[in-house]
Amino acid sequence: MTALARGLLVWLVLTPVCWSEEAGPAAQVTAFHGELLRAMQSGSDFAGRVDALAGPVAEFFDIETISRISLGRTWKALDAESRAEFFELLERLIVATYAERFDTFNGQVFHTLSAQVASRGWVVKTELERSNGERVTLDYYFRDNGVFNVVADGVSDLSLRRADYNSIVKAEGYPALLAYLRRNIAERAPSQETQGG
Amino acid sequence: MNEFARSLLFVMCGACMAGCASLEGPEHGVYDPYEGFNRGSYGFSDWVDRNALVPVARGYVKVTPKWFRSGISNFFLNLTTVDSALNGFLQGKPKAGATDMARVIINTTVGIGGLIDVASQAGLQYQEEDLGQTLATAGIERTRYLYIPLRGPSALRDVPGTVIRSAIPRLLLGGAYRWWIGGIDILNTRAEVLALTDTRDTTALDPYAFTREAYYQRRKFLIYDGDPPVDDFFDEFDEDF
Numbered sequence: 001m002t003a004l005a006r007g008l009l010v011w012l013v014l015t016p017v018c019w020s021e022e023a024g025p026a027a028q029v030t031a032f033h034g035e036l037l038r039a040m041q042s043g044s045d046f047a048g049r050v051d052a053l054a055g056p057v058a059e060f061f062d063i064e065t066i067s068r069i070s071l072g073r074t075w076k077a078l079d080a081e082s083r084a085e086f087f088e089l090l091e092r093l094i095v096a097t098y099a100e101r102f103d104t105f106n107g108q109v110f111h112t113l114s115a116q117v118a119s120r121g122w123v124v125k126t127e128l129e130r131s132n133g134e135r136v137t138l139d140y141y142f143r144d145n146g147v148f149n150v151v152a153d154g155v156s157d158l159s160l161r162r163a164d165y166n167s168i169v170k171a172e173g174y175p176a177l178l179a180y181l182r183r184n185i186a187e188r189a190p191s192q193e194t195q196g197g
Numbered sequence: 198m199n200e201f202a203r204s205l206l207f208v209m210c211g212a213c214m215a216g217c218a219s220l221e222g223p224e225h226g227v228y229d230p231y232e233g234f235n236r237g238s239y240g241f242s243d244w245v246d247r248n249a250l251v252p253v254a255r256g257y258v259k260v261t262p263k264w265f266r267s268g269i270s271n272f273f274l275n276l277t278t279v280d281s282a283l284n285g286f287l288q289g290k291p292k293a294g295a296t297d298m299a300r301v302i303i304n305t306t307v308g309i310g311g312l313i314d315v316a317s318q319a320g321l322q323y324q325e326e327d328l329g330q331t332l333a334t335a336g337i338e339r340t341r342y343l344y345i346p347l348r349g350p351s352a353l354r355d356v357p358g359t360v361i362r363s364a365i366p367r368l369l370l371g372g373a374y375r376w377w378i379g380g381i382d383i384l385n386t387r388a389e390v391l392a393l394t395d396t397r398d399t400t401a402l403d404p405y406a407f408t409r410e411a412y413y414q415r416r417k418f419l420i421y422d423g424d425p426p427v428d429d430f431f432d433e434f435d436e437d438f
Contacts, residue, residue: 069437097400120431120438137423141430143438149430154418156430160401160410163227167406180402187399 025122025142026115032060033110040105046189049099057095062146070161074169089181096188107131227413228341235344239405242347254387268312269385275304275311276369277362284326288334293324328358333420342409350412
């Protein structure tokens with residue numbers, strides 16, 4: 001086998017691996033954005049959008065990691081059943097939030113700006129362009145099991161969640177946090193048609 | 198002492214205060230040793246906001262067309278862009294400073310006193326610099342959180358810049374400035390962020406903690422000109438992985 005042929009073989013074997021590592025997260029983001037657009041364009045009501053987005057959210061986000069980081073020390077003190085309860089609540093909240101925010105299609109366009117490998121994961125930088133020309137940057141942070149953080153115009157969703165939840169746990173206790181989350185999920189539905197994505 | 202000298206003195210005192218009081222706490226991270234005061238200030242401001250400012254702002258949005266509100270926003274943004282330009286130069290970013298200066302010249306002339314943002318349409322985007330960012334660039338990265346009553350979230354480092362921003366319309370308009378001009382600025386600004394605060398109200402469980410965290414994150418974003426180091430967003434949660 002010539003050096004050229006060996007080189008070609010090595011390239012053929014390694015290239016798909018490189019592509020999957022670098023293009024994978026970007027492709028996942030594009031697919032998730034596609035689901036958001038489809039949910040908006042479908043004209044479904046809130047419950048319909050929740051149904052449509054539940055699967056994509058569960059697949060796209062690393063909700064176990066988001067749960068663990070959001071709760072910090074409290075997570076470590078929970079037993080398996082309580083962790084599962086929190087996980088389920090958080091997943092429902094994330095789905096409800098997307099279903100509420102992305103309710104109507106008004107010509108929104110998602111642009112993928114870049115996908116880069118970071119020291120401990122991947123970052124996909126995107127922009128949501130609204131019909132009035134407004135742009136919001138949305139950066140997706142990946143580790144091994146999916147997206148653990150979304151940074152919108154520089155504001156980290158996970159940091160906000162952690163600050164918010166820990167403040168409630170510290171002031172009122174963990175059961176109060178669960179009650180707040182349940183109420184927050186329930187409150188998403190009535191105001192469903194008031195905000196555009 | 199005239200208005201300019203008073204403002205300058207206040208700013209210098211504020212800068213000293215920001216410098217002296219910002220030596221503790223995590224870099225760019227939340228540091229809130231005055232939480233008791235700040236929560237009180239937040240509670241009071243929030244009460245006034247909900248009972249006075251928000252109803253008026255919602256009424257203002259109902260009775261004024263969007264082009265009118267945009268014109269008001271553009272007018273005040275054009276005035277504060279002078280401050281942004283100066284801070285762009287102070288941070289050693291001549292391109293940013295020149296862009297803002299060009300914006301002021303174009304919008305003040307072609308844009309009819311700043312009412313129309315012609316510069317943005319021509320590709321000259323607002324650079325959004327301020328004294329707080331200049332101080333951060335100069336090394337004051339750690340700063341204590343401060344919720345200024347009836348003004349909103351800030352930090353000791355950012356107080357001088359906030360004071361300057363408040364004083365700019367008065368300084369630049371000189372004798373033409375009237376109290377109601379400041380009132381329109383406040384009302385229009387509040388109306389602009391109604392959607393944002395509505396989102397906060399439906400999202401946050403503890404709006405105080407939520408606002409504080411969002412403030413630090415947003416400031417860091419601006420300090421890094423919209424491109425903070427991506428590794429910081431991994432480092433922040435590293436011990437939880």
